[in-house]
Every structure is written in structure tokens, then in C-alpha cells.
Amino acid sequence: MQDTHISLAHGNGGRLMRELIDEIFARHLASDRLDVQADAAVIELPPGRQLMTTDGFTVQPLEFPGGDIGTLAVHGTCNDLAVSGATPYALTLNAFIEEGLSVEQLDRLVASIARSAAESGVAVVAGDTKVLRRGEGGGVYFATTGVGVAPPQLELGMDRIRPGDRILVSGPVGDHGIAVMLAREEFGMRGDLASDAASVLPLTLAIRDMPGLRFMRDPTRGGLATVMHELMHVTGLQMRLEQLSVPVRDPVVSVCEMLGYDPLYLACEGRVVAVVAPEDAEQALAAWQALPEGEGAAIVGSVVEDRQRVILVTELGGERILEELEDDPLPRIC
């Protein structure tokens, strides 16, 4: 490609678009499962329960410590399949590119998608690209749809949750939200602050077949507290979190205290929240702690038969009601 920046002409279906697809998308994503000539890709799902999900990605900035919008586009969708008990198999990729985006940056992002897909054992089998007139300076938005396969007998769902169940998280919360926010605002803060964006498949596979596993979710937008609210809404039960048990990395605590954020409401992109029957909770925790992805995993609370609330038991032993998020403090987080 001769151009250094994407223009509207690259989206117009002619020769320039063909070069864009060949030299960036096809080059990085090439596999025997991607055919840029065909109208539709052949897939061959392994036997089992078939699952399908989709997500859109509008993170700002496009690149941040620990990842980029391409990383999120792959892991975000694959993780939704993983927490549903599936092994991800194939992805489709939609790119909405704003005119003016540098070709070099686009190339980096698509390379990142390819790398993340390979790490996760999935192939991008089909895609589409559109070029948008210069607008909010977003640069690029992605949408990915994934299909995967779960064991047919697997029973997971909020409806399985019972009073007495334990709530687990697979690692420290808020890393992603803080990393993106700092990259965006350029506070000039240094330290060990990076997004936790990663595939959660090793974590979900490690506990998926335990009979006491009720439900799993990845706590993205709105964080752990928002997952608790979703559970509360559907089950009608009370969710109780123990502040002293919720893992948060020290640098994240510091930044949150400085800037007035609550890590319980900040996005993670490589964590699992699981609800597990009490008799299996310690075993699930041990299974996670045995994995590099599960470093810092903890049992953080429990489900009780009580007034429908999300309660945080504070360090001092008091109780604080965690309200439902009205308006995310950090938009454009994923």
C-alpha cells in the first residue's frame, strides 16, 4: 500500500479496498480457514453444544499497556464463550475504520488480533471492513462474533445459584480500567499498571466440570460490582462481598484513592467471576491458584437469602450497599 493513512476511498469496494484487505488483513490473518474470496467461510464445529456470541469494541486509546483494541476484540468475545463453558473455535471480524487512521497503526492492531487469536487457538474465518468519514477521532471500532462448543451435559446459569454459594474471582480486579484510563489521560503515572487482557479459557476449563459450579462471568464493563447486580436482579438473592478478600493490586488501590474511583466498578479483561457451591469452593480456588492466570484468585463473598441488595462488608466489619452503576465513570473502556 502506498498510502500512509486510510482514506474513504479504501472503503469503497474497488482496487484500493482490495489492497487494504490483502496487504493488512489477509496478510496477518492468513490461514487455511480464512478465504478472502469467498462470500462465506466453511466451519466445522466439533461435536457438542454450539454457542455463539458477539461484542463490539470502542476502547480509547487504541493501544495501552497490556494490550490494544485488537487484543480486546479477540479475548472479549472468546472469553464470553469460555465463561459459558465453551471452547472457542472461530471468529468473524468487522472493522469500522475512521479515515485518517495511520496504516501503520492499523497494521499493528490487525497483527495483534492475529497473535491473540493464535494464542487462543481460534481462527478468524471471515471479516468485513468499512471506512467511516472522519468523526470523533476514534480511529477504529471492531466487532467480533465467535462460535464455540461446550460439553452437552454442562449446566451453567444464574438459575442454579443458591443461598450459601460462594463467589470467587480469579485475580485482582480493576487492572484493565485503570490501565486504559491512565493511558488515556496521560497523568504521567508510572508503575506496574497494565491491562489484564487475556484469554480466560485456562481458568474456565480448570473448574468447568466441577458439579458445584453454578455460573461464570467475565467482569468487563462495570466490573465485579456490576456482575453482582446482574446476579442480584435475576436471582432475587443478596450478594455479599468481603472487602478484605477482594484482591486489588496496590498500584490500582493507589490510583483509585487518588482519583476517586472504586476498583469494584472497574473493568477487567482477563478475569472470571464464578459462583460455586460451598462444598466445592476451596477446590475451585485451588484449581485456579495452580494456574499462572489464577494468581491472586480468592473467595470474595457469598450469596445469602436476604433483602435483595449487593452488600460490601467493609474492613471495619460494617456493611455498605453497593449501588447499581448508572453511568460508567470510564467510558470507552472496551
Place this chain on the structure above:
Amino acid sequence: MQDTHISLAHGNGGRLMRELIDEIFARHLASDRLDVQADAAVIELPPGRQLMTTDGFTVQPLEFPGGDIGTLAVHGTCNDLAVSGATPYALTLNAFIEEGLSVEQLDRLVASIARSAAESGVAVVAGDTKVLRRGEGGGVYFATTGVGVAPPQLELGMDRIRPGDRILVSGPVGDHGIAVMLAREEFGMRGDLASDAASVLPLTLAIRDMPGLRFMRDPTRGGLATVMHELMHVTGLQMRLEQLSVPVRDPVVSVCEMLGYDPLYLACEGRVVAVVAPEDAEQALAAWQALPEGEGAAIVGSVVEDRQRVILVTELGGERILEELEDDPLPRIC
């Protein structure tokens, strides 16, 4: 929903987003196959060859005679499955909504998606919504991914095309491109000008099992001429179109002549281009002409072993080279 217009807060993962999803998306798209609570949807593809495809939609204006961006989002993706020989089964839907879009218009568009999906026998099984900061005034962009199933023994592809094969179109070309362009530019022209946006599944099913069928494609962005160029590139053969045979509706001819457009390069959204072995061409044509969707179907040209070009044999019997589209005359067409 109390708000008349979408704001950034609707995209931020909290209560307002939940209302947006429940009151617009879930309400119109509700089915026993759509579960807005689950991270991933269970699907159950019928036996056969599994196909997956995706497309993005950025048409301007959002609504036009004969359809809207919702209609396109469903039919565009389902038609890519249909021309690959598949029966579409399920869709996912990504919405990127620009702040300021009227709730009323969004509601109309989602209702249109629901209607088009029902007409095509597919369900929207999963979706995601993002709200973008005010930008180019696009209003909303959609991406849809579809999965479907084709007969396992079906052999379709550009590699099957041979010299002597006939080129067929299922109806008049250029309707969609002109309809959208007039709706956009408000030339104040009247008449029978509407997009041909529709499911092509009846057309593809009607000829899919004919042994002489080589290849099918839906001529969207860039029109019939662009499909011819794609075939030329891959096969290395010459594509010859007969101007007198290519169906174009009179109002489209008039507008094109007035404004300097060539209908061969204008998008269709409800047509099929098929390449058929000569011995089956008349039978395929008859099968199409027997359908309401196939009114105006015609054999428009043939594939020859000659210099790699796309040739238009003119009304006067001369030959004109049809160049590859560099830059679409009508951006934002689908």
C-alpha cells in the same frame, strides 16, 4: 425509556444501557432463541456443511425507499450465506449508535431488523450495543454475523468456472444504488425507484442443486461489473456482458443518464449473479423467472477463453472494456 435521544450514558453498561436493551432490542427481537442475560447463545445448526459470514453496514441515509439499514443488515449477511448455497440459521447483531440518534428512529430500525429476520426465517440470537461520541452524523452502524448450513456435497466456487459458461442475473441491476443516492441527495425525483433489498434465498434454493451451477454471488457494492472483475481476477478468463441483455429498469436508466452513473457499477441488495454451465443456463433462467423474486431475470453474458478483461458488447455491437472500480461513485451505499 424517558429519553428521546441516545446519549453516551446509554452505552456505559449501567441502568440506562439495560433499559435501552430491554425496551428496544429485546422487545423487538425477543424469541426463545434470544437471551439477553446469557454471555453466549445456544444454537443448534441442522446437519450439513456449516458456513459463517459477516458484514458491516454504514448506509446513508438510514432509511430510504424500499428499506433501511436494518433491512440491509439482515439481508446482506443472509444473502452471503444463501449465495454460498446455505440456508441461513442465526444472526448476531452489533450496533454502534451515535449519540444524538433519536430513540424513535432506532426503534424503527430495530423493528425492521426483527421483521426482516422473521421473513428470512432466521433469529437474532445475540447482540451488543455501543454508543459513540457524536461524529460524522452517521446515526448508527450495524455489523451482523450469520451462520447457516449447506448440503455437504454442494460444489460451488470460482474455480469451477469454465469457458463457455453463461452469466445470469436474477433481475434488474442498480435499483438499490439509485434509490439510496436519490434519498440522500434529495433531487426531488419521483417515480418507481426503490431499493431491491430482499432475501435472495428463494432464488438460490431454486437453482442450487443444478449440477451445472458453478458459482453465485450477490452484486452489492460496486455492482455487476465488480463481480465480473472478481471472477476475471480469480479465473484469468474473459467476462463478456451483452448490454442489450442486462436488465435495468427505465427509471434507473433515466437517472443514470441524467447524473452520469453506470448501472453496471451500482449496488443491488436483492439480486443474484450466477455462472452456469451452458447446458443448464436456460433451465436456471426458467427456474428464476418462475419466482416473483426472479422477475426480469436474464442471461446477460458468458465466460470466454480470451484476454483477461471484462468486456461489454454494446447495443451497436462494439466492445467496451469495463474498467475495475477504483473509487465507488456512491459511498455509504450499504
